[in-house]
Amino acid sequence: MDPRRAPRTVSDPKVRQVGFFAPGAAIPDRSQSGPPDHISSLPPTIADLSPSGANSLSPVMIPPPRHASAPLSPLRRDTVPVGSYNASDFMPATSPTAATSSSDDVAWVGRGGRAGAASSSFPGGGFDMPAASSVPASGLTTVSVVNLPPGLSEKAGVAAELQNDRTTHSKPLKEKMTKAERRALQEAQRAAKAAAKAEGGKAPPASSGAVSSANAKSAKAAKPSSQKNDNVTVAASEKKGSDRPPEKDRKKDVPQPRMQYDDKSRVEKAKKRAVVKQTEARNRVELFRHLPQYEHGTQLPDLESKFFQLDPMHPAVYKVGLQYLSGDLCGGNARCIAMLLAFQEVIKDYSTPPEKTLVRDLTAKIGSYVSFLIECRPLSISMGNAIRFLKNRIAKLPLTFSESEAKATLHSDIDRFINEKIILADKVIVKHAVTKIRDGDVLLTYGSSSAVEMILLHAHELGKQFRVVVVDSRPKLEGKLLLRRLVGKGISCTYTHMNAVSYIMHEVTRVFLGASSVLSNGTVYSSVGTACVAMVAHAFHVPVLVCCEAYKFHERVQLDSICSNELGDPDAISKVGGRGEINFLDGCANSENLQLLNLIYDATPSDYVSMIITDYGMVPPTSVPVIVREYGREHLWI
Amino acid sequence: MADTLQNPNPNNISAYYQTRAAHHGVVTSDWLAQAQAAVGRHPDDVLPPEPEVKVAGKPFSVIHEFNNWRNQPDLAEAVAAIRALAAVIRNSEATTMMELEIELKKASDSLKSWDTTSISLTAGCDLFMRYVTRTSALEYEDFNSAKSRLIERAEKFGEISYKARRIIAMLSQDFIFDGCTILVHGFSRVVLEVLKTAAQNKKLFRVFCTEGRPDRTGLRLSNELAKLDVPVKLLIDSAVAYSMDEVDMVFVGADGVVESGGIINMMGTYQIALVAHSMDKPVYVAAESYKFARLYPLDQKDMAPALRPIDFGVPIPSKVEVETSARDYTPPQYLTLLFTDLGVLTPSVVSDELIQLYL
Numbered sequence: 001m002d003p004r005r006a007p008r009t010v011s012d013p014k015v016r017q018v019g020f021f022a023p024g025a026a027i028p029d030r031s032q033s034g035p036p037d038h039i040s041s042l043p044p045t046i047a048d049l050s051p052s053g054a055n056s057l058s059p060v061m062i063p064p065p066r067h068a069s070a071p072l073s074p075l076r077r078d079t080v081p082v083g084s085y086n087a088s089d090f091m092p093a094t095s096p097t098a099a100t101s102s103s104d105d106v107a108w109v110g111r112g113g114r115a116g117a118a119s120s121s122f123p124g125g126g127f128d129m130p131a132a133s134s135v136p137a138s139g140l141t142t143v144s145v146v147n148l149p150p151g152l153s154e155k156a157g158v159a160a161e162l163q164n165d166r167t168t169h170s171k172p173l174k175e176k177m178t179k180a181e182r183r184a185l186q187e188a189q190r191a192a193k194a195a196a197k198a199e200g201g202k203a204p205p206a207s208s209g210a211v212s213s214a215n216a217k218s219a220k221a222a223k224p225s226s227q228k229n230d231n232v233t234v235a236a237s238e239k240k241g242s243d244r245p246p247e248k249d250r251k252k253d254v255p256q257p258r259m260q261y262d263d264k265s266r267v268e269k270a271k272k273r274a275v276v277k278q279t280e281a282r283n284r285v286e287l288f289r290h291l292p293q294y295e296h297g298t299q300l301p302d303l304e305s306k307f308f309q310l311d312p313m314h315p316a317v318y319k320v321g322l323q324y325l326s327g328d329l330c331g332g333n334a335r336c337i338a339m340l341l342a343f344q345e346v347i348k349d350y351s352t353p354p355e356k357t358l359v360r361d362l363t364a365k366i367g368s369y370v371s372f373l374i375e376c377r378p379l380s381i382s383m384g385n386a387i388r389f390l391k392n393r394i395a396k397l398p399l400t401f402s403e404s405e406a407k408a409t410l411h412s413d414i415d416r417f418i419n420e421k422i423i424l425a426d427k428v429i430v431k432h433a434v435t436k437i438r439d440g441d442v443l444l445t446y447g448s449s450s451a452v453e454m455i456l457l458h459a460h461e462l463g464k465q466f467r468v469v470v471v472d473s474r475p476k477l478e479g480k481l482l483l484r485r486l487v488g489k490g491i492s493c494t495y496t497h498m499n500a501v502s503y504i505m506h507e508v509t510r511v512f513l514g515a516s517s518v519l520s521n522g523t524v525y526s527s528v529g530t531a532c533v534a535m536v537a538h539a540f541h542v543p544v545l546v547c548c549e550a551y552k553f554h555e556r557v558q559l560d561s562i563c564s565n566e567l568g569d570p571d572a573i574s575k576v577g578g579r580g581e582i583n584f585l586d587g588c589a590n591s592e593n594l595q596l597l598n599l600i601y602d603a604t605p606s607d608y609v610s611m612i613i614t615d616y617g618m619v620p621p622t623s624v625p626v627i628v629r630e631y632g633r634e635h636l637w638i
Numbered sequence: 639m640a641d642t643l644q645n646p647n648p649n650n651i652s653a654y655y656q657t658r659a660a661h662h663g664v665v666t667s668d669w670l671a672q673a674q675a676a677v678g679r680h681p682d683d684v685l686p687p688e689p690e691v692k693v694a695g696k697p698f699s700v701i702h703e704f705n706n707w708r709n710q711p712d713l714a715e716a717v718a719a720i721r722a723l724a725a726v727i728r729n730s731e732a733t734t735m736m737e738l739e740i741e742l743k744k745a746s747d748s749l750k751s752w753d754t755t756s757i758s759l760t761a762g763c764d765l766f767m768r769y770v771t772r773t774s775a776l777e778y779e780d781f782n783s784a785k786s787r788l789i790e791r792a793e794k795f796g797e798i799s800y801k802a803r804r805i806i807a808m809l810s811q812d813f814i815f816d817g818c819t820i821l822v823h824g825f826s827r828v829v830l831e832v833l834k835t836a837a838q839n840k841k842l843f844r845v846f847c848t849e850g851r852p853d854r855t856g857l858r859l860s861n862e863l864a865k866l867d868v869p870v871k872l873l874i875d876s877a878v879a880y881s882m883d884e885v886d887m888v889f890v891g892a893d894g895v896v897e898s899g900g901i902i903n904m905m906g907t908y909q910i911a912l913v914a915h916s917m918d919k920p921v922y923v924a925a926e927s928y929k930f931a932r933l934y935p936l937d938q939k940d941m942a943p944a945l946r947p948i949d950f951g952v953p954i955p956s957k958v959e960v961e962t963s964a965r966d967y968t969p970p971q972y973l974t975l976l977f978t979d980l981g982v983l984t985p986s987v988v989s990d991e992l993i994q995l996y997l
Contacts, residue, residue: 436940543937610936611898611936616993617897618897618934619897620897620898620986620989622989623990626989626990626993626994630993
């Protein structure tokens with residue numbers, strides 16, 4: 001398919017060959033789940049390229065085929081070392097791409113580079129355009145610019161800049177020289193500004209693009225700037241509480257790419273603004289270096305001692321963050337509800353500082369709290385959706401509201417969200433699901449899902465005769481809690497580990513699974529091991545029913561479990577609780593030949609799923625994008 | 639409700655399939671008249687001889703109206719129900735929207751309870767209710783104008799449903815090419831319409847008809863096709879795999895289209911779809927859009943049972959059990975396309991349409 005795509009197998013751990021990285025091309029490899037859906041939306045915008053000029057191109061669009069313009073390359077070559085994509089040199093928005101194909105990479109990279117959840121600590125989140133050096137600067141690499149942290153507040157500027165680049169790019173070739181010259185100038189300006197803006201991170205070059213403001217408002221700019229979300233607001237709050245144009249609402253709708261942690265300089269920058277001091281794990285699996293991994297247990301004592309010193313942090317948020325960090329709170333619904341309740345406290349105690357507007361300041365504050373939470377534990381998709389909802393509601397507050405009215409409105413909005421989208425949704429799901437349980441059924445479930453537990457308990461209350469098989473797996477062993485609760489209610493259960501799932505599957509009639517999220521192509525994103533159970537069930541022709549509230553649906557598309565995941569504590573794998581004699585891996589963490597991998601999530605393809613039970617009824621997996629489309633705008637975000 | 643109708647066959651035999659057999663059996667004309675009269679009389683056995691007074695106190699019975707419509711063999715049951723419900727609105731004396739909706743709901747429930755095994759009836763009634771009552775144009779201040787708007791929509795829905803067959807026939811013409819061989823199962827009036835139109839358009843094709851036991855629908859269908867001068871070959875049900883090599887496409891109707899995109903149809907459809915799928919032959923389903931139901935069977939037993947007594951011709955000892963289910967469920971992965979009045983759709987679009995309509 002893609003000739004430039006290097007195989008994923010890591011032959012030599014020292015050399016990174018993952019993803020789009022082509023040796024010598026110095027194009028950063030970013031395989032992320034974010035890009036696909038963005039990319040898919042790109043083609044239509046290309047059509048707008050010529051007609052609307054400045055406003056037509058999204059900065060992350062794949063630029064049309066460029067003609068190599070050699071003179072431009074040397075400019076970049078000096079600044080960016082080949083083969084690495086360190087962010088230290090912030091390449092100007094236009095990332096040169098030697099060919100259309102590489103422009104894809106660039107575009108992809110750009111998206112990946114966005115300072116995602118961790119944006120707060122990463123001012124730039126910016127995706128640096130390392131590849132610039134080897135590629136002529138034909139295309140616009142707005143991508144990198146886009147991801148600039150808002151610290152610069154010049155999102156608009158960046159976007160504008162991108163716009164310009166794009167626009168000019170579409171112009172005839174002979175104008176390229178002029179553009180290149182302009183770029184060189186801008187680059188110099190940017191470098192100067194970057195030096196001046198130490199904390200701003202990478203964005204400086206973008207902001208310096210004076211061209212900015214004019215084109216800031218383009219609709220296409222909205223897309224790349226969509227990263228705004230937490231990152232933007234976080235940076236904004238930390239830097240300047242910058243003004244966000246109303247187009248932000250539009251940008252909010254687009255999901256943001258996550259930060260890639262393999263970039264050293266960005267990681268450095270993120271660390272500087274981190275509240276939670278974490279040391280990175282030493283021995284990391286190459287394939288997953290784009291995900292954050294820290295030494296477990298290093299943060300908690302430090303944070304606890306700081307409890308009374310963190311002024312900007314609200315104690316409720318701090319508490320929730322600690323609970324995430326220690327693992328006391330787990331499960332999509334529980335985490336989401338705890339976070340929303342903490343935000344309710346925040347809003348209750350909030351008072352607008354003088355000379356600031358409630359909408360912007362509160363949004364910025366929420367953004368900063370979200371970054372803190374991300375540092376404690378990366379956001380789940382349900383939490384991400386809830387945060388989008390909250391920011392949407394804040395942004396939609398009528399300007400005529402007084403502070404107390406606004407706070408009361410937000411308070412009730414959050415209550416309504418929790419009630420309608422989680423609590424009532426669960427009731428509807430249970431009502432639908434129990435119709436699929438017949439007497440004599442053998443139901444299998446994996447791990448511990450709150451929705452599935454409710455279904456089983458309710459079916460038992462209705463008097464249906466069935467028995468349950470609970471499949472469990474290390475290291476979390478969540479199934480034990482579920483088992484205890486089910487047996488306590490009198491349901492006859494069987495308990496087994498993952499290795500016996502194919503042994504027991506022949507006697508199972510239905511499989512009920514929970515989900516952390518369902519993606520737009522019907523892929524179920526859930527705790528690791530779910531895919532295995534679903535596949536075995538499919539092989540035995542046992543129907544698989546996934547129970548997921550609609551607010552957890554996401555428009556992203558993910559094809560595998562690698563590009564977006566979460567890494568847990570690797571020590572949990574090497575130790576077996578309660579059996580100290582199994583200590584063969586003690587001290588092996590320092591070995592160069594051994595890397596421990598503890599994944600938290602995996603992706604189940606839609607072919608293995610028979611039906612998804614949501615609060616909108618029982619739908620086939622192919623209908624998830626329909627629900628996201630129809631209700632995402634209006635209902636999911638109310 | 640005073641005129642609540644009991645299923646004429648109380649021991650769980652599907653009246654739906656009984657009726658179809660009566661309509662489509664190989665019969666003489668006077669037998670047919672007798673059968674029709676018998677069918678028409680069934681509800682009357684339970685009802686008082688004269689039209690029952692409805693709860694609202696009007697001399698109008700939705701069941702009576704329904705049966706008037708239903709006695710034409712050509713008219714689909716669901717369309718008859720839709721027409722009857724439209725008549726309910728027309729004759730309603732309610733003065734508020736809520737009252738009218740309650741009346742409609744009661745009428746719809748009584749129609750549905752007439753035969754609980756008929757999916758198209760249930761689906762048709764439900765869709766009608768949704769289509770008619772969800773309109774935001776009902777925000778008229780004047781009840782009468784809202785009511786007339788309701789009547790308009792109801793009539794329109796009835797018209798669409800009535801014309802659905804013609805639309806489907808027109809849409810499917812592109813798929814029948816000269817020299818093709820079509821395998822047909824069950825006597826679907828929609829499929830017959832499709833083939834009739836193709837014959838009228840002077841297309842050259844031949845049809846394989848399965849016998850369709852126990853209803854012997856294949857005999858009736860081959861009769862009809864022979865009248866159209868279409869070359870027909872009758873197969874016994876077991877000869878489907880044997881002849882599948884020569885077949886270019888499979889055409890079936892549907893009793894109901896479920897949310898997953900699968901269909902519920904006469905017993906034997908699933909078998910034929912499996913054979914066709916394994917031999918890479920396309921399976922086309924011709925179904926009107928009012929048959930889209932909010933059901934989601936996970937397997938064959940996950941549906942309400944619809945039983946039909948089978949006459950083997952010889953007495954069966956009582957110790958021997960007979961599988962009397964009259965229908966089966968074909969999952970969507972074995973279907974290629976659905977021809978509906980909404981267009982030519984893939985099975986995954988069914989849920990799309992239902993979500994848009996219901997939510």
